[in-house]
Amino acid sequence: MSSIIQSQLFAIAGDAKLAKDITESYDGISAGYFSQNSIMLLQHVGVFVEGILRVAEHIVFNTHTPLLKKINIDKTIIKLEKASGPEGIRIHVTRLSRAAYDFRSRKKSVHLTAIDPQLIDAHLIFELVTWVLIEVLKESGLPDAEDSVRMLATRKIPLVESVDGILRTTRTSLSIPEKITLLLYAQPTGLTDEELFESTKIHVPTINRLQRDLHRLEIRDQVHKKKDGKWVLFGHGREMAEKLLRK
Numbered sequence: 001m002s003s004i005i006q007s008q009l010f011a012i013a014g015d016a017k018l019a020k021d022i023t024e025s026y027d028g029i030s031a032g033y034f035s036q037n038s039i040m041l042l043q044h045v046g047v048f049v050e051g052i053l054r055v056a057e058h059i060v061f062n063t064h065t066p067l068l069k070k071i072n073i074d075k076t077i078i079k080l081e082k083a084s085g086p087e088g089i090r091i092h093v094t095r096l097s098r099a100a101y102d103f104r105s106r107k108k109s110v111h112l113t114a115i116d117p118q119l120i121d122a123h124l125i126f127e128l129v130t131w132v133l134i135e136v137l138k139e140s141g142l143p144d145a146e147d148s149v150r151m152l153a154t155r156k157i158p159l160v161e162s163v164d165g166i167l168r169t170t171r172t173s174l175s176i177p178e179k180i181t182l183l184l185y186a187q188p189t190g191l192t193d194e195e196l197f198e199s200t201k202i203h204v205p206t207i208n209r210l211q212r213d214l215h216r217l218e219i220r221d222q223v224h225k226k227k228d229g230k231w232v233l234f235g236h237g238r239e240m241a242e243k244l245l246r247k
Contacts, residue, residue: 005133005149006019006020008137009022009023011140012058012059013054013058015064021047022051022052022055022133025045025048025051026048026133026149027044028040028041028044029041029125032044032122033125033126038122042103042125045100045129048100048129049073049097049098049100049101050071052097052132052133053065053076053077056080056089056090056097059085059086059140060080060084060085060086060090061083073098076094077094077097077098088139089135089136093135093136096131097128099128100125100128100129103121103125133149134146134149137149146188147189159171159244160186167186167187169183169199169200174244176203176204176209176210176213177217178240179199179200179203180214180217181217181233181237181240181244182244182245183196184231184232184237184241185237185241185245188232188233189232190226190228190230190232191230193210193211193214196210196231197210221235221237222235222236222240
């Protein structure tokens with residue numbers, strides 16, 4: 001999934017290093033967020049925002065500030081806002097990027113370790129940069145941009161690992177509904193009954209038992225079954241998964 005996003009960013013701006021910087025910095029932000037390491041998260045925000053603004057420049061002006069030249073965040077945002085082009089890129093992407101960048105520059109601190117992690121709303125930063133990346137990829141025409149980004153964000157989440165292509169949870173104390181929730185969080189495009197059973201059968205005696213738990217989650221508006229037969233998180237399901245990841 002990372003390679004797809006990186007390739008799409010390269011297609012937009014024609015700069016392989018820029019595409020790699022954005023993808024890797026978003027990966028770092030995700031890792032910091034899910035591991036509750038605010039300092040790690042902040043260390044990657046600057047590179048991400050500067051990279052995204054360069055891509056925004058390329059979308060609007062068909063050229064961007066070279067990586068070897070320092071980008072002026074404020075001047076770039078003002079220039080983009082005054083230009084003509086996609087409003088989502090010129091206005092929303094730029095302003096939300098600025099908001100995320102401001103957290104990194106809190107108290108004008110040069111040393112990130114001087115920032116009190118308690119003052120950082122890691123969830124807000126993560127959602128800001130996620131939305132920004134999705135919007136840029138949507139504008140570029142990438143199909144299923146949101147699913148692609150969510151997959152990139154969650155592919156390294158704690159408590160879930162892929163073994164021979166099968167997702168497995170790694171904490172035995174989790175209940176079956178909790179396992180289902182984390183598995184669906186790690187696979188935002190969804191999993192079928194059979195795929196979920198394959199991932200949980202060491203703890204679930206029958207697929208009927210699994211389906212009963214899925215039905216209970218569905219009644220609580222936490223999961224939804226799509227027309228293609230795949231279950232996805234719905235409503236409070238994502239909140240439940242993120243709460244489990246923070247325990």
